[in-house]
Amino acid sequence: MVRKPAKSNVKATSTRKPNMREAILAAAEELFSTYGFNAVSVRDIAQAAGANPGSVTYHFKTKDGLLLEIYRRHCGPMNRRRSELLAAARRVRDLQDRLEAIVRAYVLPAFSSGSDLAGGGTRFTRLRAIMSAEGNEVVRKIIAQTFDDTSHAFIDAIHDSLPHIPRTDLVWRGHFLLGALYYTLVTPERVSRLSRGSADGTDAGHAIEELVRATVAALQAPPLDPAMPAPRKAPGAVPGRALT
Amino acid sequence: MVRKPAKSNVKATSTRKPNMREAILAAAEELFSTYGFNAVSVRDIAQAAGANPGSVTYHFKTKDGLLLEIYRRHCGPMNRRRSELLAAARRVRDLQDRLEAIVRAYVLPAFSSGSDLAGGGTRFTRLRAIMSAEGNEVVRKIIAQTFDDTSHAFIDAIHDSLPHIPRTDLVWRGHFLLGALYYTLVTPERVSRLSRGSADGTDAGHAIEELVRATVAALQAPPLDPAMPAPRKAPGAVPGRALT
DNA sequence: TGAATATTTGGACGATAGTACAAATATGGT
DNA sequence: ACCATATTTGTACTATCGTCCAAATATTCA
Numbered sequence: 001m002v003r004k005p006a007k008s009n010v011k012a013t014s015t016r017k018p019n020m021r022e023a024i025l026a027a028a029e030e031l032f033s034t035y036g037f038n039a040v041s042v043r044d045i046a047q048a049a050g051a052n053p054g055s056v057t058y059h060f061k062t063k064d065g066l067l068l069e070i071y072r073r074h075c076g077p078m079n080r081r082r083s084e085l086l087a088a089a090r091r092v093r094d095l096q097d098r099l100e101a102i103v104r105a106y107v108l109p110a111f112s113s114g115s116d117l118a119g120g121g122t123r124f125t126r127l128r129a130i131m132s133a134e135g136n137e138v139v140r141k142i143i144a145q146t147f148d149d150t151s152h153a154f155i156d157a158i159h160d161s162l163p164h165i166p167r168t169d170l171v172w173r174g175h176f177l178l179g180a181l182y183y184t185l186v187t188p189e190r191v192s193r194l195s196r197g198s199a200d201g202t203d204a205g206h207a208i209e210e211l212v213r214a215t216v217a218a219l220q221a222p223p224l225d226p227a228m229p230a231p232r233k234a235p236g237a238v239p240g241r242a243l244t
Numbered sequence: 245m246v247r248k249p250a251k252s253n254v255k256a257t258s259t260r261k262p263n264m265r266e267a268i269l270a271a272a273e274e275l276f277s278t279y280g281f282n283a284v285s286v287r288d289i290a291q292a293a294g295a296n297p298g299s300v301t302y303h304f305k306t307k308d309g310l311l312l313e314i315y316r317r318h319c320g321p322m323n324r325r326r327s328e329l330l331a332a333a334r335r336v337r338d339l340q341d342r343l344e345a346i347v348r349a350y351v352l353p354a355f356s357s358g359s360d361l362a363g364g365g366t367r368f369t370r371l372r373a374i375m376s377a378e379g380n381e382v383v384r385k386i387i388a389q390t391f392d393d394t395s396h397a398f399i400d401a402i403h404d405s406l407p408h409i410p411r412t413d414l415v416w417r418g419h420f421l422l423g424a425l426y427y428t429l430v431t432p433e434r435v436s437r438l439s440r441g442s443a444d445g446t447d448a449g450h451a452i453e454e455l456v457r458a459t460v461a462a463l464q465a466p467p468l469d470p471a472m473p474a475p476r477k478a479p480g481a482v483p484g485r486a487l488t
Numbered sequence: 489t490g491a492a493t494a495t496t497t498g499g500a501c502g503a504t505a506g507t508a509c510a511a512a513t514a515t516g517g518t
Numbered sequence: 519a520c521c522a523t524a525t526t527t528g529t530a531c532t533a534t535c536g537t538c539c540a541a542a543t544a545t546t547c548a
Contacts, residue, residue, distance in 0.1 A: 020525080020526080021525095034379070035378075035379065036280070036282060036377070036378045036379070038280060038282035038283045039378065041504075041505060042505080042506060042507085043504085043505085043506095051526080052526060052527050052528075053506090053507090053527095053528095054507090054508085054526070054527065054528075054529090055525075055526060055527080057506085057507060057508075058524095058525070058526075059525090061507090062506080062507075063506065129377060130377045130378065132377075132427070132430060132431070133280070133373060133374045133376075133377030133378070133426075133430050134279070134280045134283065134374065134377070134378070135278070135279065135280070135430075169454065169457075172451075172454040172455075172458070173454070173458050175424070175427065175428065175431070176420075176424035176427070176428070176454075176458050177424075178427060179423045179424040179425070179426060179427025179428060180419070180420035180421075180423040180424050180427075181423070182377075182423060182427055183376070183419065183420070183422060183423025183424075183426055183427070184419065184420070184423060186376060186377050186379075187376070187419070206468075207416075209468055210413065210416040210417070210420075210468060211416075211420065213413075213466075213468055214416070214417050214420050214462035214465055215462070216465070217461045217462050217464065217465030218458035218459070218461050218462040220461065221457050221458055221461030222457075224450075224453055224454060224457055264495080264496080265495095285534075285535065285536080286535080286536060286537085287534085287535085287536095295496080296496060296497055296498075297497095297498090297537090298496070298497065298498075298499090298537090298538085298539085299495075299496060299497080301536080301537060301538075302494095302495070302496075303495090305537095306536075306537075307536065307537090
């Protein structure tokens with residue numbers, strides 16, 4: 001890591017940390033989601049958490065283990081919240097409203113996760129964005145295990161609301177949604193203001209509304225003409241896995 | 245860098261490289277765009293290019309200088325091609341067709357750049373995607389210099405075709421387009437097939453069509469109700485700079 | 489050809505990486 | 519208070535990082 005102008009304000013709120021393990025996790029989450037996995041050293045994390053480098057090894061064995069634990073912490077609650085919101089969304093009568101609710105059910109937990117303090121969900125989603133770009137190996141595994149079911153559920157729900165549009169197109173558009181979501185959180189000039197809204201982020205709310213509006217419209221677009229240059233060879237050009 | 249199963253096929257086509265500088269650039273481009281800047285060492289690049297680590301220093305002084313040179317190589321031709329296509333798109337009579345042409349003018353050069361061989365544009369765009377995620381400092385500067393004008397030109401063109409939609413919304417939707425584009429190129433399971441289409445990539449063509457279709461629909465979506473929770477504090481929540 | 493220049497080579501430098509480990513210290517139950 | 523266990527500390531190890539440099543080699547042009 002090269003940047004970091006000041007002494008980093010990630011440190012403990014009090015002089016003594018009651019639970020160093022949590023402090024390390026929090027510091028690692030913040031640093032990884034800002035600079036990426038490769039650019040942050042174990043020593044950086046330890047210093048930000050006010051801990052000794054050896055402590056990190058003690059609690060998480062390796063740097064990969066630390067990243068893995070961060071994912072374990074967030075994936076469960078986030079997917080649970082998504083399932084709840086999705087179930088509620090499916091009960092919406094009006095088709096247009098239902099589609100919007102479904103998209104919102106996917107997007108909202110990415111911005112504000114479960115019981116975390118302000119910016120918790122945003123931070124983790126930013127982390128996921130950076131990790132997907134860096135092509136992290138550890139993450140690829142946990143993603144495949146954790147997000148596959150949820151993703152399929154969302155595509156299914158969208159397909160139910162838009163039966164006339166081929167699944168193929170919906171998978172692509174869901175893919176685009178995730179890309180837009182990631183990029184929005186990764187772009188600093190927006191994110192900086194995003195996380196500093198009033199309390200839980202008014203500006204983040206605006207970003208969500210823009211994203212939902214654009215996505216709903218994209219999903220409803222007429223499907224691609226199937227009699228085009230067409231998938232000449234690979235029928236699996238659009239894989240089953242999406243929104244991960 | 246940790247991965248790389250085989251001996252890497254980036255090397256020279258012949259046994260002796262007529263221009264080692266170019267070989268180093270090509271190898272660096274490939275490795276950076278695959279693993280990110282931080283995960284690739286100068287020695288990795290040298291080995292992939294069949295060169296000596298010292299040669300890299302000789303030609304580009306520093307690792308940052310190497311990255312900078314890659315950007316210098318691509319930004320010019322890419323933006324020139326975009327300007328050409330945009331100028332042509334603005335002359336399209338039908339409004340719907342024009343909007344689609346404008347979006348295509350933005351997306352196409354990102355997939356196949358100027359005179360490069362197959363996958364050249366794709367590779368560079370993938371590099372840009374990873375760099376934006378890693379928040380690379382060197383890149384931020386060159387981006388601000390190079391892409392600002394082009395981006396504004398595109399937003400302007402879109403705004404001319406959709407005068408009833410506030411610029412604010414269009415900036416957001418352009419932002420989402422770039423995010424979707426980046427993520428599409430960064431996601432490996434898609435990209436792998438993407439670059440191996442027939443000749444210039446039939447599957448890449450399909451991805452482009454899906455992206456254009458979705459984006460046009462998103463751009464045309466009705467604007468957000470301006471009487472919402474509203475931008476309570478920051479009027480600059482949506483900065484002027486977008487599509488970068 | 490020979491001199492001037494451009495490039496490549498191999499090795500070295502200090503800095504920092506991830507991880508390991510023994511000693512020191514804190515903690516909790518009895 | 520005592521002991522067993524959990525945690526923290528300081529340090530050390532090896533590996534690799536970006537960069538530098540003098541010598542060796544290739545290239546170019548008068």
